[in-house]
Structure formats: structure tokens, C-alpha cells
Amino acid sequence: GDSVTQMEGPVTLSEEAFLTINCTYTATGYPSLFWYVQYPGEGLQLLLKATKADDKGSNKGFEATYRKETTSFHLEKGSVQVSDSAVYFCALSDLNSSNTGKLIFGQGTTLQVKP
Amino acid sequence: DVKVTQSSRYLVKRTGEKVFLECVQDMDHENMFWYRQDPGLGLRLIYFSYDVKMKEKGDIPEGYSVSREKKERFSLILESASTNQTSMYLCATTTDRDRNHNEQFFGPGTRLTVL
Numbered sequence: 001g002d003s004v005t006q007m008e009g010p011v012t013l014s015e016e017a018f019l020t021i022n023c024t025y026t027a028t029g030y031p032s033l034f035w036y037v038q039y040p041g042e043g044l045q046l047l048l049k050a051t052k053a054d055d056k057g058s059n060k061g062f063e064a065t066y067r068k069e070t071t072s073f074h075l076e077k078g079s080v081q082v083s084d085s086a087v088y089f090c091a092l093s094d095l096n097s098s099n100t101g102k103l104i105f106g107q108g109t110t111l112q113v114k115p
Numbered sequence: 116d117v118k119v120t121q122s123s124r125y126l127v128k129r130t131g132e133k134v135f136l137e138c139v140q141d142m143d144h145e146n147m148f149w150y151r152q153d154p155g156l157g158l159r160l161i162y163f164s165y166d167v168k169m170k171e172k173g174d175i176p177e178g179y180s181v182s183r184e185k186k187e188r189f190s191l192i193l194e195s196a197s198t199n200q201t202s203m204y205l206c207a208t209t210t211d212r213d214r215n216h217n218e219q220f221f222g223p224g225t226r227l228t229v230l
Contacts, residue, residue: 004157032216034218036221041223042223042224043119043205043221043222043223043224044158044205044207044219044221045221046218046219049216049218051216089157089158093216101146101148101163101209101217101219102148102160102163102173103158103160103219105157105158105159106157107155107156107157108157
């Protein structure tokens with residue numbers, strides 16, 4: 001079945017460092033891809049999304065490009081801040097479920113940014 | 116802004132108790148979801164619903180049931196709580212249009228501990 005694999009965490013960076021969180025997927029068809037972020041003590045919120053190959057999603061300085069040839073959707077940010085410390089989830093839409101809106105999530109990657 | 120609220124942020128129950136987790140949304144979304152979040156496992160779908168009185172099993176429905184008597188409210192029920200149901204429970208909603216490309220909006224979560 002479809003699945004999402006994220007790099008294991010935790011990832012610890014100093015402020016202003018470059019961030020990459022790897023995400024690869026297996027899927028039939030052409031799913032949409034998402035990055036969600038969960039700040040401490042909160043629910044998930046959408047960070048960015050891409051709905052077709054070569055699309056780039058971006059928000060708050062974060063970017064990710066839908067790469068069908070490598071089945072990847074890596075999250076990047078040029079300069080992280082302490083406030084970016086959170087858990088990041090990669091997800092894809094489950095097209096095998098006939099337009100149900102179901103999402104398949106990766107296991108999450110914890111990012112800690114130190115001053 | 117979509118608002119998704121959950122009845123409790125923290126809950127402690129005893130083994131064998133019947134537990135109700137409530138989720139309410141104020142944006143007239145048709146689709147509602149219940150997930151559980153566990154470290155290293157990401158989010159796993161328990162149940163979802165497309166309409167009032169309608170429900171479908173997700174990936175891990177065993178030990179759970181749901182109720183959707185009104186469009187804005189989706190309840191998760193643990194008929195007889197067990198310690199392996201200690202987890203973070205997250206409710207989410209999305210609109211009916213183009214389900215596979217829409218973001219899901221999450222509540223803040225309920226951290227349930229079963230003793």
C-alpha cells in the first residue's frame with residue numbers, strides 16, 4: 001500500500017542553520033503531498049502542500065518540491081529560528097480510497113533549534 | 116478561520132471505563148476524522164465520517180466506535196478503555212470539494228492516559 005517515510009529525528013540545529021527534512025513516498029497514481037507542523041502542546045497545522053509533479057509549496061520560509069522521479073518531497077529552510085522547533089509530518093492523500101480525503105502520514109521528525 | 120475544538124486537553128481514565136472524546140467544528144465541513152498519535156508511528160486513522168450518521172473504519176478501528184448525530188460534532192468512544200489506548204487523540208475536518216487536495220484542519224488534541 002501507499003506509504004510515507006521520513007528521516008528519523010530528532011534533528012538538532014543551531015539558529016540560522018540550513019534545514020532539510022527528507023520525505024519519500026510510495027504511491028499509485030498522483031497524490032497530493034503535504035507538510036504539517038505540530039508546535040508543542042498543539043494540534044497539527046498545514047505548513048505547505050503540492051498537488052502535482054514539479055509543484056513547489058512554500059510558506060514561512062519553508063519550501064518543498066514534488067519530485068515524481070525520485071518520489072520525494074523534502075522540506076527545506078534556509079535559516080531556522082528557535083520558533084521553528086516543532087514536529088514535522090509529511091503526508092500524502094490516499095487515492096486508493098476513492099476520493100475519501102484520507103491522508104497517510106509519516107512518523108514525524110522532531111526539530112529542535114538552539115539559540 | 117476554521118475552528119476545531121476537542122472537549123478535553125488531558126484526560127485520565129481507569130481500565131474498563133467507557134470514554135467519550137468529543138470534537139466540534141464551526142465551519143460546516145462535511146468530513147471529520149479521528150486519529151491517534153503515538154511516538155515513532157505518526158498519525159493513524161481510527162474512523163472517519165462524511166455525513167451525519169455516516170461512519171467508516173480507518174486503519175485501526177478495533178476497540179473504538181464513533182457517533183455523528185449532528186454535522187458539527189463527531190464523537191470517539193472507547194467502549195472499555197485499556198492501557199494500550201493511552202495516546203494523543205486528534206480530530207480533523209475537511210471540506211467536501213476535491214477532498215484529495217484539501218488540507219485537513221486539526222483540533223488541539225486530547226492526551227488520554229488509561230491507568
